[in-house]
Amino acid sequence: MNFATLDLNLLRVLDALFREGSTVKAADRLAMSQSAVSGALSRLRYALHDPLFVRQGNRLVATDYAAGLETGLHEELERLAALLAPSATFEPRTAEGTFRIAASDFFAELLMPPLGDLLQKSAPNLRAQLVDLVPNDYVASLERRKADIALIPDLVLPDWVNREPLFHSPFQVIARKGNPGVVGLKNGTQMPMDTFCALHHVLFSPEGNLAAMGDAALTRVGKRRQVAMTVPVFSGICRAVSESDLIALVPAQLAEKVAKAFGLHVFKPPMEIEPALIIGIWHKRSDNAPMAAWMRSQVFELMKGLDPGS
Template sequence: MTIKENDFRKIDLNLLIAFAVLFREQSVSAAADKLHLGQPAVSGALSRLRDMFDDPLFIRSGHRMQPTARAVALHSELMPLLEQLQSALFQQAEFHPAQAQVTVTLGMTDWVEMWLMPVLIPALRAVAPGVRLSTVASDPFSDAERLEAGELDMAISVATAGPRWLEREPLTAMSLTTLWHPALLPLRGAPDVDTFTTYPHLLVSYREANSSQIDTLLAKQGLARRVSYTTPHFAALPGLLASLPAFASVPAGLAQGWEKTWGLASAPVPLEVPPFTLSLLWHQRHNSDPALMWLREFIRRQVAEMTDAADCPSMTAAIA
């Protein structure tokens, strides 16, 4: 149904409230008391209502004002609408996860999906089976733009800056871990910086760059590593490490699973690389969306439990 704006030009919501109270009280003085107005103001409102509906609406009968047939019909139609309007304006919508049927689009990189979703999805299904997550491949450089465009409802990202409307919920801090296959690189213990720069490296890059913060830190020591392969996908790394004598430095959350599945070895990066902060991002316009705000808190709790279980630092202000 299309609203005809001109039909509402003479409508004053306060008049409709006055009508509802007059209908209930059937007295101008009693209605004035309930509305905290003077009797002249309520009498004036009644006069405007009569003009608006072209009907006397209330007829004095003894000490009461009896509604006309037109007033009874109006009251029957208007009261449900006024109750709905009051609910829409003044009562925040409740979210019931067990009954909800909603799809949320989450942007994330493949490593976040590999690390988080095997834990998050079963936990979500147990309490909110109708809440469906649709993940979209994204990167820290485009997350804000895609949130603003409405392509994403939220993003789980390492992005460190953004416009004023960007809301951020820090989830956890994570360091980098260096991985290799011990059969291909038979090292004695954790690699030192000399060993680290001796063998080739596999690098994940979202913008086709062939260097990262690690290379910047090495350069400050007058050192360099040889990046022999660059990919935008973390998922490509374990298979490559199982077939190549090379290092790959990845978020620590991936290390344990890859060690177990692919037989890889791991050690801290032999440089003072500050941890990065993984955050949940969303547009400020969603602050009143009960489904997204519930999911935000749910994800936050799940990540906290994961990092506690892994004995990882729970939070830090450090930025990668």
């Protein structure tokens, strides 16, 4: 295929065929005649050297080659629409698009449920995607357009990245209610240092590190804990603790959110740990992108509600 000679209007027809599965419905969607859509499909087949669709009953089914184009084509057309749309015309209720949030699965529990509810009510055609937060690759994900924002602990950033403080995240200790190591300890009280250091821990670490902020705090008071396991997702931490005699140090907001569902006791840690400041970051090139600006404001407002002082 010679891209330089391809009629880009054909890509809109291809997108409509993906969405509708019918030349008749695609024609209605595009305000074209069915014959014009069929003609465009023939030109696409010739240009791309593939049938693109086969008929199955009353529906057109994408070939394997065409199916591989579908998601990328939708996304690129959305980006073009956002690029060309005047900022003054952005209306959440009718806007279409995808917004990617790079963050740990902590935010699957704390952000995505209220964000889903908000979008259903205010912007039903916008999609939010929570994508993996790759360790030490936060900024690169913005640069490569793999994410629209990243939700991360505070750090030094290049000057082309904008940041907004969202909330402080203290830490709490979780243990299952039947854990013999916490018998006699009252839920919500401070766990004794000897208990904390004697019990085995499961540690959140996407990189597989065996130490984190809690270990630095312990070192300052001349103590060590026993890390028996590392897990790259918080959901795995909570599950491991709920089904074993392991304990874990996790963000307070998460502990309070999942304690009932997982049957957990929640305790204050025995040492002082500076609460982590969680920030939202984004590339300055999207400062004035209407959809991105609106979505940032919604996400950030929800996240600021997690601050213990709010």
